[in-house]
Structure formats: structure tokens, C-alpha cells
Amino acid sequence: MIRVVATTPFDGQKPGTSGLRKKVQVFQQPHYVENFVQSLFDSLKEFEGETLVVGGDGRYFNREAIQTVIKIAAAAGFGRVLVGQGGILSTPAASAVIRKHEAFGGIILSASHNPGGEHGDFGIKYNIGNGGPAPEPVTDAIFARSQAITQYRISDAPDVDLDTQGITRVEDMVVDVIDPVEDYAELMGTLFDFDAIRDLFGAGFTMRFDAMSAVTGPYARAILEETLGAAPGTVVHGQPLPDFGGHHPDPNLVHAKDLYDLLMSDHAPDLGAASDGDGDRNMIIGRGRYLTPSDSLAIIAANAHLAPGYAAGIAGIARSMPTSGAADRVAEKLGVTCYETPTGWKFFGNLLDAGLATVCGEESFGTGSNHVREKDGLWAVLMWLNILAVRRQSVAAIVADHWATYGRNYYTRHDYEEVDAAAAEGLVADLRARLDTLPGSVLGGLTVEKADDFAYHDPVDGSVTTKQGLRVFFTDGSRIVYRLSGTGTAGATLRVYIERFEPDAARHDLDTQAALADLIAIARSLPDIEGRTGRSEPSVIT
Ligand code: G6P
Numbered sequence: 223m224i225r226v227v228a229t230t231p232f233d234g235q236k237p238g239t240s241g242l243r244k245k246v247q248v249f250q251q252p253h254y255v256e257n258f259v260q261s262l263f264d265s266l267k268e269f270e271g272e273t274l275v276v277g278g279d280g281r282y283f284n285r286e287a288i289q290t291v292i293k294i295a296a297a298a299g300f301g302r303v304l305v306g307q308g309g310i311l312s313t314p315a316a317s318a319v320i321r322k323h324e325a326f327g328g329i330i331l332s333a334s335h336n337p338g339g340e341h342g343d344f345g346i347k348y349n350i351g352n353g354g355p356a357p358e359p360v361t362d363a364i365f366a367r368s369q370a371i372t373q374y375r376i377s378d379a380p381d382v383d384l385d386t387q388g389i390t391r392v393e394d395m396v397v398d399v400i401d402p403v404e405d406y407a408e409l410m411g412t413l414f415d416f417d418a419i420r421d422l423f424g425a426g427f428t429m430r431f432d433a434m435s436a437v438t439g440p441y442a443r444a445i446l447e448e449t450l451g452a453a454p455g456t457v458v459h460g461q462p463l464p465d466f467g468g469h470h471p472d473p474n475l476v477h478a479k480d481l482y483d484l485l486m487s488d489h490a491p492d493l494g495a496a497s498d499g500d501g502d503r504n505m506i507i508g509r510g511r512y513l514t515p516s517d518s519l520a521i522i523a524a525n526a527h528l529a530p531g532y533a534a535g536i537a538g539i540a541r542s543m544p545t546s547g548a549a550d551r552v553a554e555k556l557g558v559t560c561y562e563t564p565t566g567w568k569f570f571g572n573l574l575d576a577g578l579a580t581v582c583g584e585e586s587f588g589t590g591s592n593h594v595r596e597k598d599g600l601w602a603v604l605m606w607l608n609i610l611a612v613r614r615q616s617v618a619a620i621v622a623d624h625w626a627t628y629g630r631n632y633y634t635r636h637d638y639e640e641v642d643a644a645a646a647e648g649l650v651a652d653l654r655a656r657l658d659t660l661p662g663s664v665l666g667g668l669t670v671e672k673a674d675d676f677a678y679h680d681p682v683d684g685s686v687t688t689k690q691g692l693r694v695f696f697t698d699g700s701r702i703v704y705r706l707s708g709t710g711t712a713g714a715t716l717r718v719y720i721e722r723f724e725p726d727a728a729r730h731d732l733d734t735q736a737a738l739a740d741l742i743a744i745a746r747s748l749p750d751i752e753g754r755t756g757r758s759e760p761s762v763i764t
């Protein structure tokens with residue numbers, strides 16, 4: 223039976239960079255999930271009888287939220303729900319399932335790389351029929367609806383057994399519990415040369431994939447170990463846990479430090495890789511060689527033709543604005559366009575749908591292609607394996623060769639996490655107001671060439687997105703970018719992105735922080751980060 227339940231709006235049900243993300247306790251409030259999901263359905267049209275994909279990264283509260291979504295979807299009139307067994311679907315796998323089954327959309331339960339567990343974060347995001355994150359007009363409409371909601375409709379059917387594959391019903395709606403890996407693994411098999419990768423492992427190639435006790439474990443085991451013949455034990459932390467084993471499932475130099483240390487040690491495997499909570503981020507490390515996501519994007523773009531799915535070449539590259547310009551140099555050589563978008567994978571959707579870009583990447587450990595409409599951690603790993611299988615060189619040799627050809631973009635990001643929100647906003651507002659005065663001024667010995675507040679003009683739908691990051695360019699080609707994170711859940715996070723291009727191959731092996739020391743000092747003093755936030759050092763450096 224469908225019940226109509228009276229409710230009142232909650233403050234702040236506003237989806238951010240990728241969905242609604244809050245502490246678990248916030249989501250556990252009575253009616254909170256119901257309100258948001260009903261507001262979402264209320265703002266969509268013509269989904270009667272259509273298919274909805276549902277799954278999450280396995281974090282605490284995943285199963286409870288999925289049951290609620292299913293019961294509200296049944297009351298709203300969806301015809302079918304495809305839900306990953308155990309409530310599991312990585313973000314890229316959800317995107318693949320939406321596309322393959324031509325679903326109306328999908329709901330992904332995840333707070334990505336944020337910590338999980340009872341006291342951690344939870345999140346709900348909505349993806350549209352192309353498999354990509356809902357664009358801003360959709361999320362704005364959801365938020366507007368959430369502020370006016372007076373009731374929701376929900377089935378009072380018992381919970382669905384999420385652990386058994388197969389079909390059941392909730393009201394008139396079919397619920398199909400599917401293998402969360404199958405569709406995704408099949409897609410990967412069409413893009414990459416699995417035989418060549420199998421030969422690579424057969425020839426003794428070694429790797430460690432750290433699933434960080436999050437969603438990619440089952441995917442990585444099935445594909446790397448069972449299909450491609452990587453040695454058992456290649457995948458570590460392969461069991462998704464509600465609290466991610468107490469770790470922060472974010473593949474970066476801080477939270478995947480063990481992996482980094484292993485790759486820098488004398489018993490390093492050939493390749494190290496990690497993925498985040500929901501499986502869309504990746505970190506790639508070669509033996510003795512860490513790779514920035516910006517460099518990884520550039521090298522993937524330059525070598526993509528080695529993989530069968532990209533043998534015809536790439537139509538274009540897209541990168542988020544704060545991502546380094548390394549990919550631009552590859553695009554130039556390939557004679558294709560490199561698009562520069564605001565932070566957030568959703569901005570790539572139109573470019574991919576229109577066939578303008580084939581590979582995309584962000585400095586925030588996101589890489590992917592037109593095969594789905596999300597960034598895809600395992601895809602990046604498989605792309606690297608495919609490249610390594612064909613070139614039969616070490617990661618370090620491929621990177622050195624790339625820099626020798628294109629030059630090196632030294633790049634670092636300094637994060638000031640959980641700073642006072644008003645202080646961070648004030649810092650950005652004041653610097654924004656001063657941008658016009660900067661060109662021509664000399665800071666720490668470097669002359670400012672231009673300074674602006676990045677705005678994006680979408681070439682496909684003509685929409686304009688403003689205030690996407692303050693950029694200061696210097697006459698030597700260096701760049702500093704400031705922006706506030708759109709994904710934090712406590713206070714504000716100030717991100718400072720620092721970059722310098724180095725054409726001289728004799729200077730390609732410097733320590734990154736040392737190579738950028740002068741710019742780092744300028745980046746701190748220009749907006750007086752310490753004076754305004756009380757922080758003399760960033761909390762995370764990547
Ligand atoms: C998520 C989004 C990315 C974004 C990243 C960092 O992973 O999917 O598109 O680059 O967050 O965003 P932030 O606003 O925290 O810098």
C-alpha cells in the first residue's frame with residue numbers, strides 16, 4: 223500500500239559539486255531521505271514506467287537509504303529498479319548500467335572519498351539518462367522543491383532482499399537485484415586489449431591495487447585477478463566495509479601513503495594504484511615514480527590510441543580549469559581541442575555527448591572517457607595497464623619520455639581544510655575585488671600578466687557558469703589558482719593550485735615543492751592566507 227506522509231522542509235538540501243553530502247546523522251533524521259528523494263522525483267518529468275538504477279559505495283546507511291529510495295520510487299510510478307547486489311554499485315558502474323539499460327536515471331548513495339561509518343559522511347546523488355551527474359538546472363529544481371515540500375508518498379512493502387540476485391516486486395514496480403560487476407566488466411573488455419594485459423601479467427608484471435576497503439574491491443578482484451591473471455593478493459583492502467576500515471578512502475599522497483611508500487621502496491611492484499570510496503577516482507604510481515593526475519591525463523591522451531576502444535584517435539580532451547596545462551600540449555600536437563571547464567565532472571557531460579571530447583580529467587584524481595559519464599578509477603588503471611602492455615617500458619620511462627617530448631608542468635595543490643567559512647569566503651571576495659589591480663605588478667620577483675575570475679561558456683548549450691576560481695597568470699607562464707571546495711562538509715576548504723611549465727629536460731627531475739617554492743610563497747602572501755585563516759601551512763599537499 224502507498225502511504226501519503228505529511229512533512230515539512232529541511233534546510234540545506236542543496237546538492238553540491240556531486241550530490242547532497244552531509245553527516246550520517248543528518249540523513250538519519252526522520253523524513254530527511256524521504257523528503258530529498260521525493261523532491262528529486264517531483265522535479266523530474268515523465269518517468270512513469272521507466273527504469274531507475276540504484277546502488278552505492280557500501281558505506282554506513284547505504285542499505286537503509288536504498289530501501290527508502292526503492293519504496294518512494296515504487297510510489298512515484300517507476301516501472302523497474304535495477305539495484306546492485308548488496309546495495310553495491312560503483313559510481314562509474316552505475317553510469318555504465320544506466321547507459322546500457324537505457325534507464326531514465328540513477329540514484330547513487332555515496333559521499334565519494336569522504337570518511338564513512340556511523341560518524342562519517344553520507345550522500346545521495348542523481349544521475350540523468352546519459353549516465354552523468356545531474357546538471358545544475360536539475361539540482362536547482364530539486365533544492366527548490368525541497369524547500370516547499372509538504373508530503374511524500376511511500377510504499378509500506380517490506381524491505382527488498384538486496385543480497386539475492388533476481389526479480390521481486392514492490393507495488394507494481396519490478397525490482398531487479400543485479401550483479402554489480404558484470405555490465406561494467408563487459409564494457410571494459412570492449413575498450414582494452416585484455417589479451418595483451420594478460421600477457422603482461424603472464425610475463426611477471428607485478429602490481430598492487432588498493433581498494434581502500436571501499437567499493438572497487440569486487441570490481442578489481444574480478445577484472446584484475448580473475449580475468450587478467452594478476453597474482454592473487456594484487457588487490458588489497460578488497461572488501462567493502464561500512465566504515466572503510468576506519469580509513470579515509472581518498473587515493474592521494476596522504477591517505478594512500480602506505481601504497482606510495484611501497485612504490486618508493488626497493489621491493490616495489492611495477493605499478494601501484496588506488497581508488498576512492500565510490501570508485502571514480504584513481505591514483506597511479508609507478509615503481510619509484512609518482513604521477514600527478516594532470517600528468518596521467520596528458521600521458522593517457524597521448525597514448526590512448528594504443529587501446530582498441532580508442533584506436534581511431536581521440537576527438538578532443540577536456541580538463542577542469544585547475545588541472546595543469548600538460549594535456550593542452552598533447553592536444554596541440556594531436557591537432558585537437560583541449561576544453562577547459564569548471565571543477566566538477568558534470569561539466570564534461572555536454573562535451574562528451576556532443577562528441578567534442580573523448581578523454582577528460584581533473585587534478586582531483588579523476589580521469590575518464592566517453593565510455594560512461596563519470597570519472598572512472600579502474601578505467602584509468604586499465605588504460606595504464608594497456609599502455610604498459612603495448613609499450614613494455616616502465617611507468618618512469620614512459621613519464622620521462624613524455625616530459626622530454628612535451629616539457630613538464632610542475633604542479634602542486636595546497637589545501638587548507640576546515641577553515642572558518644566566513645574567513646575563507648572573505649579571503650576569496652577580497653582577492654576577487656583586487657584582481658583588476660594585479661596585472662603589471664611584481665610579486666616575489668614575478669610579474670603578473672593577467673588575473674581573472676574563471677567563467678565557463680559551455681560551447682554546446684551556451685550556458686555560462688561564473689565565479690569558478692581566481693586565476694593569477696605570470697609572464698613566465700606560471701599560474702596560481704584559488705578556489706573554495708564544493709565538496710567539504712565542515713567549514714570551508716581553500717584550495718590553491720600552483721603550476722609552472724619547464725621545457726628544459728635537464729630540469730625535469732627536481733622536487734616539485736622546491737621547483738615551485740617561489741610561487742608557493744607568492745600564493746600564500748598574496749591573499750594573506752595565514753593572517754586570514756590562522757594557518758601557516760596547508761593541511762594537505764598533493
Ligand atoms: C568530486 C567531483 C570532482 C571534483 C572533486 C573536487 O570528486 O566529482 O569533479 O573535481 O570533487 O571538488 P572540490 O570542489 O572539492 O575541489
Ligand code: ZN
Binds near residue numbers: 313500501503
Ligand atoms: Zn568519488
